[in-house]
Amino acid sequence: MKWKCSYCGYVYDEDEGDPLSDIPPGTKFEDLPDDWKCPICGAPKDMFYPLLDMSRKELKEFLKKWRKMSQEERKKFVEGLR
Ligand SMILES: [Zn+2]
Numbered sequence: 001m002k003w004k005c006s007y008c009g010y011v012y013d014e015d016e017g018d019p020l021s022d023i024p025p026g027t028k029f030e031d032l033p034d035d036w037k038c039p040i041c042g043a044p045k046d047m048f049y050p051l052l053d054m055s056r057k058e059l060k061e062f063l064k065k066w067r068k069m070s071q072e073e074r075k076k077f078v079e080g081l082r
Helices: 056-068 071-081
Strands: 002-005 011-013 048-050
Touching: 048 056
Parallel strands: none
Antiparallel strands: 002 011, 002 048
């Protein structure tokens, strides 16, 4: 799964990990340390959202919902995707 930083657009690809922060390939986003930050702009994990195959319009709707979700709700949602 891929995750996008909503500040700078950096994409965290779980298959690749994050070499800049010594995160090995295959590390799920949920398993990143809580203090992991976007290697480009320093945004916290909270600012990332799962990059799903959807149109611009769908993405807009999705992001509205995603922003309102609690940590727990996000966790459940992502579990459902995996
Ligand atoms: Zn960023």
